[in-house]
Amino acid sequence: MRAQKFTLAAVVLTAGLALTACQDDGDAASASNDSASSSASSSSDASSAEGTGGSTSSAGGSTSSKGGDASAGDDDAPGSGGGQINTGPCKTANLSFSTAHGMGEGDFMVAMKNTSDACSLKGFPGVDLKADNDGGTMSAGRTGVAPVSVVLKNGETTRFHLHYTPNNTGGSGVTITSLVVTPPNETHSKTVPVTLNLPVTDKPSGDINVDPVGTGKQ
Numbered sequence: 262m263r264a265q266k267f268t269l270a271a272v273v274l275t276a277g278l279a280l281t282a283c284q285d286d287g288d289a290a291s292a293s294n295d296s297a298s299s300s301a302s303s304s305s306d307a308s309s310a311e312g313t314g315g316s317t318s319s320a321g322g323s324t325s326s327k328g329g330d331a332s333a334g335d336d337d338a339p340g341s342g343g344g345q346i347n348t349g350p351c352k353t354a355n356l357s358f359s360t361a362h363g364m365g366e367g368d369f370m371v372a373m374k375n376t377s378d379a380c381s382l383k384g385f386p387g388v389d390l391k392a393d394n395d396g397g398t399m400s401a402g403r404t405g406v407a408p409v410s411v412v413l414k415n416g417e418t419t420r421f422h423l424h425y426t427p428n429n430t431g432g433s434g435v436t437i438t439s440l441v442v443t444p445p446n447e448t449h450s451k452t453v454p455v456t457l458n459l460p461v462t463d464k465p466s467g468d469i470n471v472d473p474v475g476t477g478k479q
Contacts, residue, residue: 347412351380353449358442360455364478369423371442371453373474375413382474383410384445386421390457390469393438401471408445411475422477426468428458435459445474 355377361370373382385408388401401423411419428434437457443450462468 346379347381348378349380350446351375351382351413351444352377353444353447353451355380356444356451358451358453360440360453363422367425367427369425369455369457370420371423371440372418372420373444374418375415377415379412379414381410381412382419382445384408385471385473386445387441387443387450388423388469388471389441389450390437390459391439391441393436396435398441399437399469401469404470404472406472406476408473409475419475420477420479421474422472424470424472425457425459428460430460432461435461 351373355375357374357376359372359374361372362368363370371386371388385403390399390401392398404424413419423440435458437455437459440453440455441450442453459469
């Protein structure tokens with residue numbers, strides 16, 4: 262009977278030691294897992310920090326690119342000469358003049374090319390015709406054509422038509438050697454050399470009339 266008690270006690274003691282060992286192993290495994298988790302967390306944080314640094318660098322690059330775009334935009338700012346913004350009436354000093362005979366007899370064209378910032382023209386030009394050898398001056402009248410508004414970018418051209426009666430009388434007539442042109446809404450004029458032979462007349466305008474700028478065949 263006594264030997265049986267010792268055996269039972271030994272079994273209980275052995276079971277207790279085994280349970281303790283299992284607990285110790287579990288604690289060690291838990292500690293190991295905690296350590297691994299802590300290490301992984303540190304690694305993730307470091308990686309996240311590096312990613313954030315990369316984003317900052319990218320943002321810096323984006324800011325630099327935007328600054329370049331702003332600089333490029335300045336090239337197209339108003340007043341650069343190539344824009345479409347209307348800066349007001351065209352000035353005589355910024356217009357280049359040339360002439361050509363029209364399609365029909367008695368039709369003469371004066372072209373005006375804008376050499377500066379975008380501007381506008383609307384209305385009748387003033388046109389005085391000067392004869393050779395100080396033969397006097399005639400001022401062109403106006404036709405009944407309605408004016409239109411014309412916007413000229415830098416380098417663009419518009420025209421107006423001058424209508425006159427050619428000299429078919431057989432006589433020498435009057436030879437016009439220059440036109441003094443004043444663009445609409447301007448006070449400064451430009452003298453343009455021409456050669457037009459007109460019949461002698463006592464009319465102040467000499468049967469010469471001008472269309473508004475931008476009308477007729479352009």
